[in-house]
Amino acid sequence: MDPQIISWIVSLIAGSAGGNIVGALLKNRNLGPMLNTVLGLVGGGLGGKILPLLVPAIGSLVGGGDNLVGTGGLSAIVGALLPLIVSFLPARCRGPRAAPSRGCWRRAPPADSPAERRRWRRTRRFPARRSA
DSSP states (O other): OOHHHHHHHHHHHHHHHHHHHHHHHOGGGOOOHHHHHHHHHHHHHIIIIIHHHHOHHHHHHHTTTTOHHHHHHHHHHHHHHHHHHHHTSOGGGTSTTOOGGGTTTOOOOOOSOHHHHHHHHHHHTOOOOOOO
16 A cells, blocks of 8 residues: 555544544533544644645654654644634534624624614624613
8 A cells, every 4th residue: 555645544543533532631622523533634634744744844853754653643633733722612603504693703893983883783683782
């Protein structure tokens, strides 16, 4: 079998293992086994094969594409970091319905006049603040 294919397989397996290990260790940051695995696979592919090409210092640290242990270790680290980073997003921004209308990327209201602020609240469907 081609060594390049073996290296890709090692990267993907190490990344998915890293994602699931982080999910098991950090229960409050767990995204579920499926999402941890998918994000770990993506992180493993990016970390093990693409990141060393973009950053030559990491490529020399890992030992090019020939060193399976270095590639697997880097893939596991990046595969563990990606689910951890995604877990810090608010829950309403992680699903398939994440959209600006749900408040994921909320803009600040204009501070020009009270009328503009009221108009902005009506169009954004945010409840108006009631003063006591």
